[in-house]
Amino acid sequence: MSGPPPAFKGDLTLVMSTLISWWIVGPLYGINICVFILCVHVLQMKGLKKWNLMMFSVAAVQFAIATGHVISIVVQLIRAFGGTSIRTSYILDPSSPEYRAEQFLYLMNCLIGDAILIWRLWIIWQRNFWLSSPFVVLCLATAVTGFTAVVHLTHLSATDAVFLPRVHNWLIATWCLSIATQFGATLMIGYRIWTSIKRNTNNIRESRLAVLWILVESGALYSVTTIFLLGFSATNISPIFVAALGQISALAPTLIIVRAGLRDSPSSSKFTPVNGSTNGPYVPPSRPNNRDMESGTRLGGSAASMVVHIKRATEVRLVNLEREDGDILSTDARSRSPKLPEYPLEYSDL
Numbered sequence: 001m002s003g004p005p006p007a008f009k010g011d012l013t014l015v016m017s018t019l020i021s022w023w024i025v026g027p028l029y030g031i032n033i034c035v036f037i038l039c040v041h042v043l044q045m046k047g048l049k050k051w052n053l054m055m056f057s058v059a060a061v062q063f064a065i066a067t068g069h070v071i072s073i074v075v076q077l078i079r080a081f082g083g084t085s086i087r088t089s090y091i092l093d094p095s096s097p098e099y100r101a102e103q104f105l106y107l108m109n110c111l112i113g114d115a116i117l118i119w120r121l122w123i124i125w126q127r128n129f130w131l132s133s134p135f136v137v138l139c140l141a142t143a144v145t146g147f148t149a150v151v152h153l154t155h156l157s158a159t160d161a162v163f164l165p166r167v168h169n170w171l172i173a174t175w176c177l178s179i180a181t182q183f184g185a186t187l188m189i190g191y192r193i194w195t196s197i198k199r200n201t202n203n204i205r206e207s208r209l210a211v212l213w214i215l216v217e218s219g220a221l222y223s224v225t226t227i228f229l230l231g232f233s234a235t236n237i238s239p240i241f242v243a244a245l246g247q248i249s250a251l252a253p254t255l256i257i258v259r260a261g262l263r264d265s266p267s268s269s270k271f272t273p274v275n276g277s278t279n280g281p282y283v284p285p286s287r288p289n290n291r292d293m294e295s296g297t298r299l300g301g302s303a304a305s306m307v308v309h310i311k312r313a314t315e316v317r318l319v320n321l322e323r324e325d326g327d328i329l330s331t332d333a334r335s336r337s338p339k340l341p342e343y344p345l346e347y348s349d350l
């Protein structure tokens with residue numbers, strides 16, 4: 001079987017669905033440009049810290065890959081419509097260098113997106129290696145099956161189709177493994193956040209629930225599109241989902257950074273309450289009144305006022321130092337003994 005599968009009733013032709021997929025990529029790339037600019041703005045406002053530089057580098061690499069994905073499609077458009085007539089044979093040729101480049105770049109962005117999600121899982125679960133290692137194996141398996149499928153494309157002839165079993169089966173495995181990674185990692189992240197919500201006050205619950213929805217909603221478009229691609233992989237409309245995923249796979253991780261950064265207020269990023277909570281702005285303690293220091297009668301004595309002020313200022317400085325260093329360990333203000341608290345789930349750590 002060397003041709004495309006039989007079309008279902010109402011199914012598009014393979015040429016038409018390919019043209020639609022090329023048309024869809026343009027607006028998605030425009031959204032990617034806007035989101036990437038917002039991502040750069042958000043990370044710039046947060047400062048040149050280690051994690052911010054790392055997230056900017058990853059976002060820049062994904063945006064560059066998405067740009068290359070668009071360029072490969074533009075070249076295909078030029079070659080298909082550059083003559084006096086439409087080159088239908090070129091549109092249906094899965095062995096062309098431009099088509100293989102498009103699929104390779106799509107696979108690279110998908111793998112980077114899966115790796116970012118696994119990294120978030122590792123951070124939120126306090127760097128638990130044994131919990132994250134199965135998803136690392138899934139991501140590596142996705143890379144193996146995906147690159148194997150791309151290599152098989154080079155051995156196809158101009159009259160073959162990607163629906164051949166030696167190519168299609170590897171593609172099915174790639175999409176299944178990617179879906180397993182996305183759903184499994186998101187489920188574990190959601191469980192971690194949900195269990196922390198149930199043990200905190202209403203204000204903290206609202207903040208952490210917002211973190212949960214940011215992760216779920218931003219990744220839902222990518223996961224749902226992959227599911228549709230898997231469901232319609234044996235039909236002629238599958239190129240539409242493949243081309244869209246080349247841009248959506250770069251959009252989802254960057255969108256999480258932007259949404260988290262826009263919700264993170266400047267006050268909460270500069271000050272932390274003494275009790276260690278990350279919600280709500282911290283009001284710094286006022287300076288001791290000169291009259292208190294001189295007479296000691298207005299607030300119960302200058303000594304008590306100075307002790308309270310020094311104690312609060314010292315505790316705030318300790319907490320802020322811990323946040324700047326990115327250390328998970330914190331100090332209990334009451335017992336003064338180190339402990340391992342729950343992950344604070346700040347927007348800046350998404």
